[in-house]
Amino acid sequence: MKRTIFIGDVHGCVDELDELLERTAYGADDRLCFVGDLVARGPDTQGVLDRVRELDGIVVRGNHEERLLAAHRAKAQGKRGPRLGPAHHRLLRELGEVEFEYMAGLPLSYELPDHNIRLVHGGVLPGLPFERQSSWTLMHIRSINDDGSPSDKLGEETWAASYQEGPHIVFGHDSRRRLQLHENATGIDTGCVYGGKLTAIVLEANQQMPPVAEREQLMVVVDAHAQYYSGVKKKAV
Numbered sequence: 001m002k003r004t005i006f007i008g009d010v011h012g013c014v015d016e017l018d019e020l021l022e023r024t025a026y027g028a029d030d031r032l033c034f035v036g037d038l039v040a041r042g043p044d045t046q047g048v049l050d051r052v053r054e055l056d057g058i059v060v061r062g063n064h065e066e067r068l069l070a071a072h073r074a075k076a077q078g079k080r081g082p083r084l085g086p087a088h089h090r091l092l093r094e095l096g097e098v099e100f101e102y103m104a105g106l107p108l109s110y111e112l113p114d115h116n117i118r119l120v121h122g123g124v125l126p127g128l129p130f131e132r133q134s135s136w137t138l139m140h141i142r143s144i145n146d147d148g149s150p151s152d153k154l155g156e157e158t159w160a161a162s163y164q165e166g167p168h169i170v171f172g173h174d175s176r177r178r179l180q181l182h183e184n185a186t187g188i189d190t191g192c193v194y195g196g197k198l199t200a201i202v203l204e205a206n207q208q209m210p211p212v213a214e215r216e217q218l219m220v221v222v223d224a225h226a227q228y229y230s231g232v233k234k235k236a237v
Contacts, residue, residue, distance in 0.1 A: 002029035002030050002205060003029075003202055003203060004031045004112065004203045004205075005026060005030055005031070005201070005203075006119070006170050006201040006203075007020065007033070007034050007035070007188070007198070007200045008035055008172050008188035008189045008198060008199045008200070009035060009037040009038075009172040009173065009175065009192070010037070010038050010042070010052075010192065010198065011038070011039070011040060011042040011064070011192065011193035012038075012040060012041060012042025012043055012193065012228070013042040013044075013193055013198060013224065013225075013228065014042075014043070014044040014048045015225055016192055016222050016223075016224060016225060017048060017051060017198065018051070019198075019222045020198050020200055020220060020222045023220050024202055024220045026055075032056075032058065033057070033059075033110070033119055033170070034052060034060070035062070035119060035121055035171055035173070035188060035189070036060045036061055036062025036106070036139070036172055036173070037062035037064045037065070037121065037172060037173065037189075038059060038062070038065070039062075039065055039068060039091060039103075040091060041087050041193045041228060042228045043228055045091055045095070046094070046099070049102065053102065058119070059106050060106060060107055060109055060110050060119050060120055060121050061103070061108055061121065061139060062121040062173065063122065063152075063173065064088070065106060066139055067084070067088060068091060068092060068095070068100070068103065069100065069104055071088065071092050072092060072100050075092065087229070108120065108121075108135055108138045113167075114205070114206050115168075115209065116168055116208055117167055117168050117170055117209060118130075118167045118169050118170075119171075120138050120169060120170075121138065121139050121171060121172055121173050122138055122140045122171060122173040122174075123138070123142070123158075123159045123160060123171050124138065124141070124159070124163065124169065125137050125141065125144070125148075125149075125150045125159065126144075126159060126162040126163045127162075127165075134150075137150045139173075140173070142154055142155060142158065142174050143155025143156070143158060144157075144162065154174075154176055158174065158177060158180060158182075158187070160180055160182045160184075160187060163182065163185050164183075164184060165184065168186070168209045169184065169185040169186070170185075170186050170188065170201070170209075171188075171189075172187065172188060173189055174187050175189045175190070175191035175194060176191075178196065179199065179216075179219075181212045181215050182212070183211075183212065186201065188200075188201060190221070193224070194224075194227060194228075194230070195224050195226065197221045197222060197223055197224060198221070198222050199220070199221050200219065200220045201215075201219055202218055
């Protein structure tokens with residue numbers, strides 16, 4: 001394995017993904033790791049899924065994959081599924097069984113012991129052993145409630161600021177805060193689909209995540225080509 005390239009939430013932005021891969025000088029020996037939310041809100045979810053599978057990328061499940069899967073299961077069972085916005089409703093119609101089987105097979109976390117890194121979409125509840133973390137927490141957490149429970153709300157402080165355990169966690173999901181650099185966690189959802197950036201961290205073989213002051217030197221960033229989604233919630237269908 002030559003290098004490991006960690007990529008933030010793509011959300012259907014296939015052109016930006018291709019540009020980012022070019023800027024990282026991605027090669028066949030490199031390992032690609034995605035923090036989830038490949039799908040929805042951007043212009044070409046199908047293109048992103050095709051590209052990531054073509055390149056044999058490692059992907060953890062994000063909350064947007066989970067929402068689509070829940071809706072797909074409910075539809076197959078003739079039940080009422082979760083509320084969907086227009087973008088998700090369209091993908092529910094357009095994506096095929098191959099794509100839903102692929103998303104269903106995505107793990108909630110992925111271990112990279114050579115870098116002492118754990119890959120998740122949302123994060124973890126600090127202080128709780130990993131084997132006791134709920135699937136909801138791994139995909140949705142952004143902050144911690146006053147009673148110590150996980151929250152998907154923005155909150156005053158990210159969960160990552162309180163995370164003191166190991167391994168180092170690389171995560172996405174929290175586009176409002178953009179790049180997050182903490183001692184034991186790095187958040188790389190920099191809001192590409194909202195007109196922000198798509199961010200990658202590139203580690204050499206067996207390299208450990210460096211201290212905060214040195215971490216941005218390892219990052220490769222491309223600007224979004226457009227603002228594909230405003231972030232304003234539209235009426236669900």
